[in-house]
Amino acid sequence: MIALLGPEIAWYLGVAAFLFATGAFGVLLRRNPLIVLLSLEIMLNGANLALIGFARNLGDGKGQIFALTVMAVAASEVVVGLGLVVALNRKRITLDVDLLNTLRG
Amino acid sequence: MVAGAWICLVAPLAAACLITLGGQRLSRRAAGWVATAACFVAFGGAVASFVGLLTHSASDRQFVSTAWTWITGGSYQSGLSVLIDPLSTFMMLIVAGVGALIVWYSIGYMDGDDEERRYFAYMSLFVFSMLLLVQAGNLLLLLAGWGMVGLSSYLLIGYWHQRPSAIAAAKKAFVMNAIGDATMALAFFLLIQKGNSLEFGVLGGQFSSTVANLIALGLLGGAVAKSAQIPLHTWLPDAMEGPTPVSALIHAATMVTAGVYLIVRTHAIFEQAPKVADLAAGLGAATLLMAGLIALVQVDIKRVIAYSTMSQIGYMFLGAGIGSYPNAMFHLMTHAFFKALLFMTAGIVIHALVDEQDIRKMGGLRQFAPKTYWAFLIGSLALVGIFPFAGFFSKDSILAAAMAKGGAYGYILWAVGLAGTFLTGLYTFRLLFLVFWGEPSAFVREHFHPLGRDVVAFSLAIPVGVLAVLSIVGGWIQFSPWWHPVETWLQIVAAPIVSPASWQEWTSIALSLLLGLSGIAVAWALYGERRLAVPRVAWAQRTLEHKFYFDEAYDALFYEPAVYLAKLLRRGVEQPLIAESGQDLGDDTRDLGGFVARAQTGLVRTYALAIASSVAVLAIVFVIVR
């Protein structure tokens, strides 16, 4: 049985939290939808890291399963998001989320 | 006897249903015959009831026949019952008899009208309603008949519904009758509360003075409205918009006398409320005087006769108010004869002059229609009360009873009644002289067309003839000083509370005869062969022509404020609150939505910020709570 070497889980979780917050910051701040999507990926990765960290902490494989599922979902979401961006670009619409407000009430 | 009464009641209803359901399958003339036949069958039934009653001894003449229990509510119960007693058979004979004659007359009068079937259906309905009223075994059924005669009156006044004046007159009649219905209903509510019953017997129970007065007042209100006495009289002259037979039947012989019948039927409560009875007599006296005065200036032949009706019913009210019930009913009977006669002859005149009703255009018809003239003369003499015609016997007894009542009030009523006799002579013969005497006017020469010898003419002539005969001999049935079978017949139901002495009778007879003849004489002087010039008093003329300004007063007192209130409510309440609130509701909702919609910026970043902020807040909450 192997013990955990190196920093304790808390450090990993701190990194994960910082990644999550950074990704959130990017989503809220940037106007280019592509960069918004990238920031979203950062957030998801932060969550993944937290999941893997807890999995190791508890010795339970569920966290890793969850992380893999999250990865699959992230991939799907990127597909759809990029598809939208490509469609927008084809219609010659400016790629600026501040201008994409046709759904306003 | 019981079967006779039920047949009497149901026959006209069957006729009305038959004519209504028959529709176009029945020819117009056939509808008329159906209605007439039904009314004669009803008369037969009335005779059967009458004869049946005769076979019983005097004290045993009250039979109630109940078809089924109509309404039950707690301890209160009302049946669909028919009362056979002297008073009701008396009225049944009058209503069915005169009604049958008038419906027969209508076949000729309404010949050629497009909607004859509707007319005869309505007439049958009316006869049924009036019979229901007089045969009702309890007050509730009486009220049902009461309302239905009001309805029939409305339908028949507005029969020629393309005329706006007819529609207005029908509405006016109905509304004023409705006021009377309302007061009667209030009286009935009191009766139910205090006596728990609407049978006729409950009226004899003990009530406190206030309650008795209120009940009597309510009943009087209904009677006043139905019989067109002051103050609810303004509908009767306008009701002349209906066809002449309608005026004859409803507004002369039967419906307007229902008020008198009501007072006589419910005399027990009026005896408990003597002030209200005095009020009834006073209203009758005032009406008879006022109507007589107004009749002096009317130029429409039917309106003169209408005011005459109003005046004569004033006599009946006077009689009923002072407690001389059999005399009032007797006058009702003779009045039915000669008033219907007058209306029917007037109808013949109107028909002969292509529906012209203005007497100023008439004159000298005596030469063109002699038989009509004789009939009219008979009716007029009966109306004024000249011996030996019918009115002589009945009217004078009422005056004698007023004298017998005594006291200042009694003598005032007597004096008013005598003055009315003079006026009656004056206006009646004014009408006769203007229409029938003198040189034939240009209009008459041009437009008069005589009746032929066909069915129409017979149906016009024979009922007139029958009524003329009745107007001559009908009064002989009772001559108060010497023989009085009518009084004997009715007194077990409504015993008179005044009995005039013999000298009072003769005095009244002499004075009224004198005044009547002098009225005729003055009329002859003014309007007959030698026309005297009469100084015109402008304001008096105007007042009379405006019918003492009653219509204007009611307009100002009731109609204008109501219209003002309605407009005010519309402007202040309905418009902003109800009509616009729907609009405002929509507008406000939309504004609210717009306000909320400002949160929907359409920007992804805003939404993301919102999510992030909510997460931040909720995280704190969860940490604290958990």
Next chain:
Amino acid sequence: MLVASAGNVLVWMVWIVAAFACLGSGVAVVSFSNPFYSALALIGNLGSLAVLYLLLSAEFVAAAQVLVYAGAVMVMFLFVIAYIGPRSESPWAGGPSWQAVGAVLASGAVFIEIVVAVGLKAGGQLSHSEHVDGTFGTPAYIGRLFLTDHLLAFEITSIVLLVAAIGGVILGAHSRRSVDEVPSL
């Protein structure tokens, strides 16, 4: 904390490098104006994360991260960025004035709250980690879990991927209708 051993020190050093690389590339992703640079930074981020996963005995996940995430997803990103063309935009410019302030505040609040929440709730647990055997995190281990305990997650994941694939095809397909028929955004 300090279990003195050579392995431990090595792990610490690797961890520090990987962690800082991770954080730095994360900040870089949201800071660059050019989306191409942001994408490249993200690749770096993914790589450093893979290293962290290895330190956490999650070998399969690390491999999947590199192959799927960095290998496929990022390649797709780069294709699209190249297709769209050069676009540069300053991070702080544009948008409602309160947006930047709000973004800073919100993300800061999120970070603090995560730390606090986890610290409060799971603080005691985090001081000691379980000992795991050598099979932890191996593909066989993951595979067994996926096909036995978490079969539902497996199937649902496959459905999600299918839907995404279809969606991608639809979104990216050339429409045969004329430009006029399609309402503009």
